[in-house]
Amino acid sequence: MSLLTQIETPALVLDCDRLDANIQRMRNKLAAFNVVLRPHVKTNKSLEVTERLFAGGRGPITVSTLREADFFFEAGFTDILYGVGIAPNKFAHAAALISQGAQLKLVLDNLDTARLLAEFAQTTGHVFEVLLEIDCDGHRSGLSPQSPLLVEIAQLLSANGVRLSGLMTHAGKSYDSQSIAQIQACARQERAAVIDASQLLTRAGFNLPIISVGSTPTALFTEDLSGVTEVRAGVFAFFDLVMAGLGVCQVQDIAVSVLTTVIGHQAEKGWIITDAGWMALSRDRGTAKQAVDQGYGVVCDAAGQPLGDLIVSATNQEHGIISSRSGVLDPLSLLPLGTLLRILPNHACATSAQHAGYHVFSEGRSLGYWPRIAGW
Template identity: 55%
Template sequence: MKFGEEELPITTPALLLDIGKLDANLARMYAQVDRLGVPLRPHMKTAKSIDVARRALNGRPAQITVSTLSEARYFAEHGITDILYAVGVTPDKLAEARALRNVGVDLSIILDSVEMAEAVAAGGAVPTLLEIDSDGHRAGFAPDDPALVEAARALASVGPGAFRGVMTHAGGSYDCRSEEALRAAAARERLALVEAAERIQASSVPCAVRSAGSTPTALFADSAEGLTELRAGVFMFQDLVMAGLGVCAIDDIAVSVQTSVIGHQAAKEWIIVDAGWMAMSRDRGTASQPIDQGYGLVCDAAGQTISDLIMVAANQEHGILAMRPGSMATLPQLPLGTKLRILPNHACATAAQHAAYRAIGADGAELQWQRMTGW
């Protein structure tokens, strides 16, 4: 085979997606939202792929959440037009938001200041949700902040539909340490949102949408009373952080990075592979959890975890595998060229390092699935 004539099959590192596990994760979430009686607006920030979105929306309302305007454009170009752009908007992004609306995309935006509400209102209606801080994790109005009602009024003054409702993301749920804490986080998220919506409605501004969610709170909510939709994204792939929280089992994780053994340092008890932080990301999300998985947990080529073998260090294109500190297990003999899979700490961050998915079906057949990038 000559360069330039045919594509050479580069096998590692590569982003693998197990379609069977993806489908099982989707089925679990849909069973939960159906039980709660609330629709899901899946967050595509993890997958960023129309192939995954089609699988996720199969027979369900074609409504999604995105984290960038280029994601919104990408999914709109692929026919999904009910889109919530769920990162606080800035004045310079309004032209792009309006341009998407002008070509028929039902794009809604979020913000959390009176200043930004007035800036949106000044240019005419773009359906807007106000972000509520339900747990002190990140952005948003406190539910009892008088500025919340002021912002809702500023938007509503533009005309019907300009103010669409409220949304929140319980990012604090990623720090929960028990099932009880996860359930409590879900209840806190819901109640904060309902309180915010009621305060706005008490000022005679209708608050139609009440959108809440994160993977932990969506999966562990006991009730969706007062909510109109749930959002979650990482649940489709799951990851080691979610497994560390008890949100999923390690065996549920649908994405992994395929890598090859490229060397050994016997004296140091290291195995070197061709997946470093460029393939895994630098995310160390499990470092603060009871079980630190380093840069990822190692599996054999078929996806079976290898007891206590983790990526302990990552250079750009080199990963260093070793036994977890304190492990009684012995380093496995893995000859040069051995194929392995590494499970990621954070699926969003690891997937973002790759241009496409190698999606593997139940029969082992491999499909190339798209992935988009950029802002």
């Protein structure tokens, strides 16, 4: 990859061939089910990557911020699920998007927010569309699938002109699985939670066109999506070391890496110093709790091939320290001053967020620089 020598380091590199293969894998997996893929664009935050997810089209997306909603709506994406419980100080922003024609779906999981949204809707005349969040695994947010509040909230919203479009849940616990069988159990639990809740609401007379589940591990290993209408997933497009540690992908599937340069040697300690610190890699240590702790990332040569058991073992803001995980390998002779390396990330979402864009390559040719958005 001699093209990489033109880039001032550190920089984020995207292997477009791996990206395309990862997207195809998810498409192939979901083709067996009667569901829509609503990819989570929080991982890529890029128009070019998101277009790639739809082969140039403009399908339904999930966003993690209203900034993403603004950006992708301006780019022609209209069906947008904002997947974080709505805060009252964002009602006006959401209303502005809806006024411009976005089919924006909001999420909430409690009566107080429902009351405030209903009040705002009544006062301003905006028609909001809402999915209720269901807690399938005690991981984070959401109402229990059996909660009597479900019907109470649904009635309150409907009585105030807020459209209840369906239910959503996220199997966050799937990230802690120890095996594919455990991931499949998470997938069953994820589906069961929204199906149970939807039955409760259907019995109460509500019609729910959207039943939404999703996480990269459960989406790739689910065996049953009956009753589910759509699947959300984000990290599958890039993959990362956490996903590889789970067995969801191989290390060689990881599409993003951080390009860095060797700037020093500390020979007595067996350390290589690079110019990619936590600012370039992020502080994410997602593999710390897995069977193999990959530090701040796996060290590859400029072509993307892992170099033995070298990892980034420590970081400061703009310094990385590379060492051998086992202590067996001597990286010093291997990596002279000025050597270009690529670091595979623990967590693609976190590492990518440290950069303003991607240097994109396909089959050794540059596809240019794809910018990312950031902020809220």
